[in-house]
Amino acid sequence: MAVSKRSKRFEVLENRPVHKDGFIGEWIDVGLIAMGSPNDPKPSIRIEGDKVVEMDGRRREEFSMIEQFVADYAINVKNAPEAMAKSELEIARMLVDVNVPRGECIRVMTALTPAKIARVMDSLNIVEIMMAMQKMRCRQTPGNQCHITNVKDHPVLLAADAAEGALRGFIEMETTVGIVRYGAFNALALLVGGQTGRRGTLTQDALEEAFELEVGMRGLTSYAETVSVYGTESVFVDGDDTPWSKSFLASAYASRGLKMRFTSGTGSEVQMGAAEGKSMLYLEVLCIMVTKGAGVQGLQNGSISCIGVPGAVPSGLRAIACENLVTMCLDLEVASGNDQTFSHSDQRRTARTIPQLFPGTDLIFSGYAAEPNYDNMFAGSNWDIDDMDDFLSIQRDFKVDGGLRPVSEEDVIAIRNKAARALQAVFAELGFPPITDEEVELATYAHGTKDVGDRNIPEDLKATERLMKEGITGVDVAKALAKRGFRDIAESIILMMRQRVAGDYLQTSAWIDSDGAVYSAVNDPNTYAGPGTGYKMSDGRWNEIKSIPWAVRAEDV
Amino acid sequence: MQINTELLEKIVAEVLAEIGGGSSGASVATAAPEEVAGVKLTETGKAARGTDPKEVVLAISPAFATTFKKTITGIPLADVLRQVFAGVEEEGLHVRVIRVYHTADVAFMSHLGARLSGSGIGIGILSRGTSIIHQRDLNPLSNLELFPQAPVIDLPAFRAIGKNAAKYAKGESPNPVPTKNDPMARPRYQGLAALLHNKEASFIDRSKAPQELSVTFE
Numbered sequence: 001m002a003v004s005k006r007s008k009r010f011e012v013l014e015n016r017p018v019h020k021d022g023f024i025g026e027w028i029d030v031g032l033i034a035m036g037s038p039n040d041p042k043p044s045i046r047i048e049g050d051k052v053v054e055m056d057g058r059r060r061e062e063f064s065m066i067e068q069f070v071a072d073y074a075i076n077v078k079n080a081p082e083a084m085a086k087s088e089l090e091i092a093r094m095l096v097d098v099n100v101p102r103g104e105c106i107r108v109m110t111a112l113t114p115a116k117i118a119r120v121m122d123s124l125n126i127v128e129i130m131m132a133m134q135k136m137r138c139r140q141t142p143g144n145q146c147h148i149t150n151v152k153d154h155p156v157l158l159a160a161d162a163a164e165g166a167l168r169g170f171i172e173m174e175t176t177v178g179i180v181r182y183g184a185f186n187a188l189a190l191l192v193g194g195q196t197g198r199r200g201t202l203t204q205d206a207l208e209e210a211f212e213l214e215v216g217m218r219g220l221t222s223y224a225e226t227v228s229v230y231g232t233e234s235v236f237v238d239g240d241d242t243p244w245s246k247s248f249l250a251s252a253y254a255s256r257g258l259k260m261r262f263t264s265g266t267g268s269e270v271q272m273g274a275a276e277g278k279s280m281l282y283l284e285v286l287c288i289m290v291t292k293g294a295g296v297q298g299l300q301n302g303s304i305s306c307i308g309v310p311g312a313v314p315s316g317l318r319a320i321a322c323e324n325l326v327t328m329c330l331d332l333e334v335a336s337g338n339d340q341t342f343s344h345s346d347q348r349r350t351a352r353t354i355p356q357l358f359p360g361t362d363l364i365f366s367g368y369a370a371e372p373n374y375d376n377m378f379a380g381s382n383w384d385i386d387d388m389d390d391f392l393s394i395q396r397d398f399k400v401d402g403g404l405r406p407v408s409e410e411d412v413i414a415i416r417n418k419a420a421r422a423l424q425a426v427f428a429e430l431g432f433p434p435i436t437d438e439e440v441e442l443a444t445y446a447h448g449t450k451d452v453g454d455r456n457i458p459e460d461l462k463a464t465e466r467l468m469k470e471g472i473t474g475v476d477v478a479k480a481l482a483k484r485g486f487r488d489i490a491e492s493i494i495l496m497m498r499q500r501v502a503g504d505y506l507q508t509s510a511w512i513d514s515d516g517a518v519y520s521a522v523n524d525p526n527t528y529a530g531p532g533t534g535y536k537m538s539d540g541r542w543n544e545i546k547s548i549p550w551a552v553r554a555e556d557v
Numbered sequence: 558m559q560i561n562t563e564l565l566e567k568i569v570a571e572v573l574a575e576i577g578g579g580s581s582g583a584s585v586a587t588a589a590p591e592e593v594a595g596v597k598l599t600e601t602g603k604a605a606r607g608t609d610p611k612e613v614v615l616a617i618s619p620a621f622a623t624t625f626k627k628t629i630t631g632i633p634l635a636d637v638l639r640q641v642f643a644g645v646e647e648e649g650l651h652v653r654v655i656r657v658y659h660t661a662d663v664a665f666m667s668h669l670g671a672r673l674s675g676s677g678i679g680i681g682i683l684s685r686g687t688s689i690i691h692q693r694d695l696n697p698l699s700n701l702e703l704f705p706q707a708p709v710i711d712l713p714a715f716r717a718i719g720k721n722a723a724k725y726a727k728g729e730s731p732n733p734v735p736t737k738n739d740p741m742a743r744p745r746y747q748g749l750a751a752l753l754h755n756k757e758a759s760f761i762d763r764s765k766a767p768q769e770l771s772v773t774f775e
Contacts, residue, residue, distance in 0.1 A: 313748075
């Protein structure tokens with residue numbers, strides 16, 4: 001290793017950004033292995049009556065609570081004998097073959113055991129995984145989600161960023177906090193900013209689960225995503241949870257007409273020291289099946305916040321693409337990650353996103369940092385606002401729909417200003433600590449928190465406490481906006497609250513268009529069956545993607 | 558930020574030894590507490606619920622300052638303790654330290670600390686540095702202040718954590734410790750954090766109650 005005279009090439013290579021990344025070797029005993037661990041169970045199934053009495057080499061009496069839940073609720077026992085009789089390779093080929101319809105693949109994949117699904121995935125290379133994704137995702141039109149956060153939890157900046165994000169095309173946006181007690185203001189800022197940027201934007205507040213449910217029920221948010229499930233019993237129990245308690249929480253959301261999805265991802269179990277020697281992908285398949293068994297419409301996965309772990313071991317990024325594919329194959333919406341920093345290398349960052357961006361997923365990012373990464377309170381996303389023009393160029397280079405659109409500087413400034421003023425009006429009307437005209441101006445033109453001042457945090461926190469105590473709802477926010485001359489935003493908020501009663505956006509993979517129409521896997525199902533089928537970019541959309549403002553136009557030369 | 562190569566090498570060596578030795582990482586390690594320079598921690602019995610409104614309970618993880626001597630960035634754990642003590646004491650309150658054995662989940666550790674604390678305020682710190690200020694009547698996965706990124710927590714931050722915990726204990730509403738965010742901490746440290754956590758988790762003893770510690774700085 002240590003040579004006395006150094007090669008100048010190796011000296012240069014050592015100083016490249018990729019060498020700052022953590023790479024670790026496999027440690028099979030604790031489950032530091034992406035997929036195909038020798039400790040993963042061998043596929044098997046035995047059914048008596050309509051009950052699974054043996055699964056993956058274990059008898060029913062030996063099942064963990066997760067295995068019991070999966071065996072009882074996530075395997076179609078009627079189709080299982082036929083599906084399990086097929087070889088892994090045969091099923092893998094079905095997923096890639098354009099002549100096998102999506103519905104047939106779903107019928108087989110939903111009748112397999114966890115170990116079998118993991119092995120099917122291990123039979124696919126990365127290009128085959130992408131081909132399968134193109135066919136297997138639920139909704140035909142791809143979409144995108146962003147993060148809206150900042151290190152100061154500055155509400156005016158949050159509102160402005162949300163408006164810009166919505167204008168840029170994100171159909172969903174997620175926030176979280178630096179200081180937990182700011183949570184209610186973050187929800188409020190995204191509600192006002194999101195609806196200012198584009199009517200119909202779905203917003204969520206990733207916080208403690210009881211709080212999330214409460215702000216959702218009040219109409220301050222419109223969906224939830226961070227309901228976490230795990231692949232080993234000890235990690236589940238550590239979080240004071242079981243698959244049944246998570247299902248109960250899911251039904252609480254459904255009963256109030258709120259969209260929700262679960263979250264899981266490779267690496268979480270080993271990160272928490274409880275992988276029981278199983279591979280990350282095998283444990284993630286259990287999570288996906290728990291989600292299916294709970295009757296939830298979708299899942300956010302793709303390692304998510306643990307990506308530093310699969311990202312550090314061999315075949316880790318391939319395993320992450322497999323997680324997304326398995327979710328699609330169980331007929332669930334997938335919000336496919338790409339949402340956390342994992343590398344210093346621009347090449348690795350881009351490569352990591354290709355398997356979701358090129359085939360398209362329901363939400364390619366979950367989410368994209370619509371602020372600079374120094375303000376991203378999910379500890380940084382794989383792409384941030386400073387990468388935006390690179391993203392728009394890649395959409396254009398490959399004629400691929402990543403869900404985003406080029407925007408003009410004037411439009412962005414105008415929409416940010418409007419959102420900041422709207423939040424100023426809401427704060428004034430509800431008696432919260434005032435937002436000054438200077439704060440509106442700074443947030444309008446800011447890059448991030450380094451360009452805005454400091455709020456009086458203790459005073460803001462007292463107001464967030466009041467917001468929660470007094471039971472302020474989306475209707476109160478709409479009233480405040482209408483009273484202060486922001487009638488259009490008020491109407492958008494009422495439209496969002498009306499969705500709770502209609503319930504259309506509880507369908508799999510739903511998003512809401514600017515006219516209030518809901519698109520989902522029901523009315524926009526994926527029909528891909530080879531070249532010339534499936535999602536076809538409209539001329540209007542292609543013209544939009546083509547028109548990056550910085551391209552030189554022949555007529556101007 | 559400088560990666561702690563010494564610690565990394567040590568962990569990797571231990572991991573390799575473990576793989577070579579074929580021993581299972583799941584068994585509970587029961588090594589006698591080792592000495593860590595600068596502080597002496599002595600167990601004095603099962604941790605009890607306090608009644609003193611002027612105390613903040615600091616809950617430390619199973620292998621804190623025994624097997625683990627430094628945080629993920631190499632800050633000696635004796636210095637971490639010293640700064641938290643100083644922060645609390647400069648507000649006129651004092652720290653009671655407990656060691657938690659049944660979990661290495663910092664949310665549940667700090668919430669336990671808060672529930673045992675006479676003031677209702679607790680702090681939890683993992684060996685790698687991850688910290689929380691918690692309050693008795695909050696949900697376990699909520700908190701007063703969370704410091705999720707161990708690599709950005711330096712000694713002044715640990716002092717500020719102690720100071721703010723004491724202020725909450727006095728019923729004040731302090732300005733939270735300024736949030737720091739390093740988006741590149743994950744790529745650099747998460748793999749290492751997983752190794753460290755698996756190591757610390759091997760010291761979890763689900764049947765052992767939290768223990769009271771007497772602390773002497775040397």
